[in-house]
Amino acid sequence: MIGSIAEQTLAGREKAGEIVVPLAQWYSHVEREKHRLTSGxxxxxxxxxxxxxxxxxxxxxxxxxxxxxxxxxxxxxxxxx
Structure with a gap:
């Protein structure tokens, strides 16, 4: 479940122009986003x-x-x- 939330959050941050994620690095960014979300x-x-x-x-x-x-x-x- 957290993986899905991380993907949605990451996509929203990218769409808002907050970050840019190269397609080849999407899954490593999802892992970092999962950590960012859960550590708070x-x-x-x-x-x-x-x-x-x-x-x-x-x-x-x-x-x-x-x-x-x-x-x-x-x-x-x-x-x-």
Whole structure:
């Protein structure tokens, strides 16, 4: 899932003119984007939903956590299959 989000974010950043990604380097840039996206978040809680294949978690950005803005936390569903 994070790979898809990274690709969409990277394409959006490129379309906005923020970056230029040569086609031959697309996948290495996607990997860097995945790291950029995931390193900005802290997991507050993680729990199993209905069985071992679905998990839920609450995440928050480092800056929001430091400022006590817990209302900025996001819920995320993860699928292990």
């Amino acid at each position: 978040w802290v997991s507050l809680a993680r729990f199993a939903l209905t069985d071992e294949f679905y998990y839920g978690s609450f995440v928050i950005g480092h800056d929001d956590l430091a400022a006590g803005r817990l209302d900025e936390a996001l819920s995320v569903t993860e699928f292990s299959e």
